[in-house]
Amino acid sequence: MRxxxxxLIFVTALVMLITTMSCDKKTTEPTISAGKxxxxxxxxxxxxxxxxxxxxxxxxxxxxxxxxxxxxRPFYLGKYLVTQTEYTKYMQPSEPWRAKYxxxxxxxAYNVSWYAAIKYCNLxxxxxxxxxxxxxxxxxxxxxxxxxPTDYDHPDIDTWDEVICDFHANGYRLPTxxxxxxxxxxxxxxxxxxxxxxxxxDAVAWYGNEDETGWGxxxxxxxxxxxxxxxxxxxxxxxxxxxxxxxxxxSNSPEDNPTGASQAESWxxxxxxxxxxxxxxxxxxxxxxxxxxxxxxxxxxxxxxxSTID
Numbered sequence: 001m002r003x004x005x006x007x008l009i010f011v012t013a014l015v016m017l018i019t020t021m022s023c024d025k026k027t028t029e030p031t032i033s034a035g036k037x038x039x040x041x042x043x044x045x046x047x048x049x050x051x052x053x054x055x056x057x058x059x060x061x062x063x064x065x066x067x068x069x070x071x072x073r074p075f076y077l078g079k080y081l082v083t084q085t086e087y088t089k090y091m092q093p094s095e096p097w098r099a100k101y102x103x104x105x106x107x108x109a110y111n112v113s114w115y116a117a118i119k120y121c122n123l124x125x126x127x128x129x130x131x132x133x134x135x136x137x138x139x140x141x142x143x144x145x146x147x148x149p150t151d152y153d154h155p156d157i158d159t160w161d162e163v164i165c166d167f168h169a170n171g172y173r174l175p176t177x178x179x180x181x182x183x184x185x186x187x188x189x190x191x192x193x194x195x196x197x198x199x200x201x202d203a204v205a206w207y208g209n210e211d212e213t214g215w216g217x218x219x220x221x222x223x224x225x226x227x228x229x230x231x232x233x234x235x236x237x238x239x240x241x242x243x244x245x246x247x248x249x250x251s252n253s254p255e256d257n258p259t260g261a262s263q264a265e266s267w268x269x270x271x272x273x274x275x276x277x278x279x280x281x282x283x284x285x286x287x288x289x290x291x292x293x294x295x296x297x298x299x300x301x302x303x304x305x306x307s308t309i310d
Contacts (some may be wrong), residue, residue, distance in 0.1 A: 014102040042074040080220040081108040094296040101298035102217030108301040114293035125171030133173040140149040175305035176241040184229035196233035197226030201280035205235030209265040234283040237301035238271040245290035271309040275299040
């Protein structure tokens with residue numbers, strides 16, 4: 001009996017020790033919220049071409065310069081790109097998805113214009129009881145917006161371009177360009193990876209191959225995530241951001257929570273991250289591209305963002 005008591009005492013002490021060590025253990029693992037959204041902590045980072053990468057002709061990517069300091073509030077970002085299953089719950093693509101470009105419930109939604117993406121955000125926000133972020137012609141209900149513009153001659157395109165984003169609403173929205181790059185970097189410049197989570201594009205990016213073995217998009221999460229456990233921020237499909245694209249915008253970008261250039265000095269909306277048909281250099285975390293907001297193609301998709309509400 002005495003030996004049994006000693007064994008029980010030893011086991012109890014061991015359990016208490018393990019429990020104490022577990023409680024004291026610190027972790028940098030990000031918080032995962034409902035709906036597969038990742039909490040991205042606020043902070044300050046250096047935005048732009050911090051590695052001095054040049055193009056194949058030895059020229060600087062001047063729209064990624066100058067590098068500059070940016071401070072952001074915390075926010076939530078989708079762990080994955082919006083998938084075809086999620087998209088068709090509220091909308092249909094401008095053209096049917098095809099096996100050639102990736103077809104399946106876990107494949108990213110593509111053939112999505114910027115206008116369609118913001119409509120999706122509000123539709124999903126309303127469906128989930130959240131406050132929509134986007135207002136067009138005084139309404140947050142996409143039923144009042146009319147048809148999504150599909151070309152430059154659409155009669156309501158100017159009205160759509162005057163969309164207002166309420167960054168204090170709790171609904172879904174597109175990330176700003178700065179939020180996107182910050183999250184792609186894993187909320188840090190240390191290590192200062194070229195791609196989202198690695199200097200090796202093959203580890204984290206679904207991108208173009210000369211022999212076309214990687215033709216078309218891939219199921220979301222097919223490659224390794226970055227340190228925040230966010231997938232596909234390099235390659236797969238390009239991701240729409242909120243901002244109007246300004247080629248020289250970095251020269252006078254605000255330091256605190258920038259939201260992009262004005263429409264008057266811009267051409268198109270920002271798309272980030274590269275895609276399955278691009279080369280690795282075009283899938284870097286600092287690479288910038290732009291398209292007309294009515295543009296939809298097999299290389300364009302998006303990822304959801306939400307503001308944190310105090």
